[in-house]
Amino acid sequence: MKAAVFREVGQPLEVEEVSISKPGPREVLIRTAAAGVCHSDLHFVEGLYPAVTPMVLGHESAGIVEQVGSSVIYVKPGDHVITCLSVFCGHCEQCVTGHMSLCENPELRRGKDEQPRLMQDEKPMQQFANLSSFAEQMLVHEHAIVKIREDMPLDRAALIGCGVTTGIGSVFHTAAVEPGSTVAVIGCGGVGLSCINGAALVGAGQIIAIDTVASKLELAKTFGATDVINAADVDPVEQVKELTNGGVQYSFEAIGLKTTAEQSFRMLRAGGTATIIGMIPVGVKIELTGSAFLQEKKIQGSNMGSNRFRIDMPRFIEFYLAGKLHLDEMISKRISLGDINEAFVDMKSGSVARSVIMFDH
Ligand SMILES: NC(=O)c1ccc[n+]([C@@H]2O[C@H](COP(=O)([O-])OP(=O)(O)OC[C@H]3O[C@@H](n4cnc5c(N)ncnc54)[C@H](O)[C@@H]3O)[C@@H](O)[C@H]2O)c1
Ligand SMILES: [Zn+2]
Ligand SMILES: [Zn+2]
Incomplete structure (x- = not known):
């Protein structure tokens, strides 16, 4: 199968032939239909987070089940699924207490003595986030997928695989924003726009979108922002305080920078909570008063x-x-696997919400 391989920090990914193993008892082979390009992939390409290479990146995807392992009863060939990197075991302390996204059980991956899921020329190819979606097929643990209704378009379903679930989930679950409260979201990419959409869904009163790209702020209004701040022109902390008469109850950082993480804390009113979603580079410390x-x-x-x-x-x-989640507006570009490096360039410029790789099999 074809896959986009990451070999060296700062170097473009190359589309190469990669071999994929057969499903083990609890594994599922999926034909990838669509894969979103999330900023987390780019953080690894830029070396802000360490990775063992060669590796197939990608982790925001949807597809169709092709083959299942002998013990899998949850899905069958032909089922439509969304993948999720939060693969859960279901029996560790985190899982049993309802924190399935924090499961760290290593049994969900193949062991050192087993054949790797991905290989190239008899050598192991690393699987990113237990998924590796920048590939025509994925071989995953059965607990890395959810079955979905078949009338859901798979390109929009793919977005739910990471950015949308991260953004909305941060609002619903991590911060548990109450109706009527004030919210600020710093960064209006796929994740931040989903936070804004989530805040609108829970009935937040004021939803302030912050970005440095004017077109993103326009888009943010479509997702439910009541106010927008261009951080390229003004100090977002001062502006948020002014708009809310002292600060917000909830802020969300959806970029991954020290400065914006610090801003998210400084724009809180008394009793407020800042939630850091962005991947702050390894080794970077943030400072608080x-x-x-x-x-x-x-x-x-x-x-x-x-x-x-x-x-x-x-x-x-x-x-x-039901028209309450704005996934159509989130897809800025539909691209092919070979366009992945341009998608990273677009992402760095801030000009796109999401590029989605379409696989036409
Ligand atoms: N915690 C998690 O589980 C999780 C999951 C998914 C993504 N992430 C992380 O969330 C972050 C956002 O991901 P994304 O895919 O939405 O990224 P993105 O690149 O699509 O969006 C980032 C946005 O921030 C804006 N921006 C950049 N610098 C800014 C600044 N100084 N002030 C205001 N706005 C600024 C950009 O214009 C862009 O619109 C990344 O760090 C990603 O790795 C974390
Ligand atoms: Zn992601
Ligand atoms: Zn677990």
């Missing part, structure tokens, strides 16, 4: 929107089909 804790200001991380994806993703599909 200690006395702010006397005002009960809080800061927390969010991993994949603290999801329980087998429940969440089908619900998000229902939101989309």
Whole structure:
């Protein structure tokens, strides 16, 4: 099968022939239909997060089941699925207490003595996030997929695989935003726009979108932003305080920068909570003013929107089909696998919400 291979930091991915193993007892082979390009993939290409190479990147996808392992009863060939990197075991302490996105059970991957899921010329090829979606096929654990209704278009379904679940889940689950509260979202890419959409869904009162690209702020209004701030022109912290008479109850950082993470904390009102979704580069420390804790200001991380994806993703599909989730507007470009490097360039410029790779088999 064809896959986009990442070999060296800063170098373009190359579309190459990669071989894929047969499903083990609890594995599922999927024909990839669509894969979104998320900024997390780019962080690895840029070396901000370490990776063992060669590796097939990609982790936001949907497809059709082709073959299942001997113990799999959840899906059958022909079923439509969304993948999720939050593969869960279902029996560890995190899973049993409802924190399935924090499951770290290594049994979900193939062991060192087993044949790797992906190979090239008899050598192992690393699987990114237990998925590797920038490829015509994926071989995954059965707990890395959710079955979905077949009338859901697979390109829009793919977005739910990471960015949408991360953004909405951060609002619903991680921060548990209440109706009527004030929200600010810094960064209006696929993840930030989904936060805005999530805040609108829970009935947040004021939803302030912050970006440095004017077209993104226009798009943010479509997703439910009530106010927008261009951080290229003004200090977003001062502006948020002015718009809310002192600061927001909830802020979300959806970029992955030290400065914007610090801004997200500084724009809180007393008792407020900042949720950091962006992947702050490894080794970077963020600084907070200690006395702010006397005002009960809080800061927390969010991993994949603290999801329980087998429940969440089908619900998000229902939101989309009811016209409440703006997935059509999120796809800026439909591209082919060979266009992946241009998609990264577009992403860096901030000009796109999402590029989606379409696989026409
Ligand atoms: N925590 C998780 O589980 C999780 C999951 C998915 C993605 N992420 C991370 O979330 C972040 C966002 O991902 P994405 O795919 O939406 O990225 P993106 O590149 O599509 O969007 C980022 C947006 O931020 C804007 N921006 C850049 N610098 C800015 C600044 N200084 N001030 C205001 N806006 C600025 C850009 O114009 C762009 O619109 C990334 O760090 C990604 O790795 C985390
Ligand atoms: Zn992602
Ligand atoms: Zn577990």
